[in-house]
Structures are given as C-alpha cells and as structure tokens.
Amino acid sequence: MSDKIKHCCQLMTKFVADPRVDVEYLEYSRGYYIDMGPEADEFILYCPFCGSKLPENLHKKWLEILEKEYDLDDPTSDEQSSKVPKEFNSDEWWKKRNL
Numbered sequence: 001m002s003d004k005i006k007h008c009c010q011l012m013t014k015f016v017a018d019p020r021v022d023v024e025y026l027e028y029s030r031g032y033y034i035d036m037g038p039e040a041d042e043f044i045l046y047c048p049f050c051g052s053k054l055p056e057n058l059h060k061k062w063l064e065i066l067e068k069e070y071d072l073d074d075p076t077s078d079e080q081s082s083k084v085p086k087e088f089n090s091d092e093w094w095k096k097r098n099l
C-alpha cells in the first residue's frame with residue numbers, strides 16, 4: 001500500500017476517498033459525516049472503523065473567526081459567500097492557526 005494515510009486509519013482514508021461509501025470528510029471544518037440523504041448528514045465523533053476519537057470539528061470556530069476577523073455574520077449566504085477568503089474553503093486556515 002502506497003496510499004498516504006491522511007486520516008486516523010487506513011480504512012477511514014480509503015472510505016473517505018471512495019464515492020460509493022457515504023462517509024464524508026470536509027476539509028474546511030475538519031468534520032466527518034455520514035451522508036444520510038439530503039439535509040440529514042450525521043456528524044460523527046469517533047471513527048467507525050478503528051474507534052479512535054476524531055479531531056474536533058471546527059465548523060463553529062470557522063463561523064466565529066469569519067465574523068470576528070472578516071465581519072461576515074452569515075458566510076454561507078449568497079451575499080457573503082463570495083467574500084469568504086479562499087483559505088477558509090480548505091484546511092489552510094486551521095492548519096495555519098494550529099487548531
């Protein structure tokens with residue numbers, strides 16, 4: 001196996017990358033979800049494959065920082081989403097801040 005392990009274990013890394021498996025990883029919030037259909041994603045705290053506790057989901061922090069530092073109180077709205085700095089659409093912002 002030459003695949004780099006980006007997540008807690010090999011299975012998680014494999015399934016996150018596999019579109020047939022409904023486990024999703026969102027880089028911007030470092031959140032893990034199980035896709036249960038439209039509007040019904042379930043946030044997971046522990047890896048279902050190896051049982052380790054997953055890193056803290058940063059979605060709330062994301063909202064906080066965007067409001068505090070960029071004055072965006074509704075960054076997912078049509079009006080404001082274009083003003084969200086590029087680094088906030090990836091894992092760049094939390095890696096930079098060592099979160």
Ligand SMILES: [Zn+2]
Nearest residue numbers: 008009047050
């Ligand atoms: Zn795991």
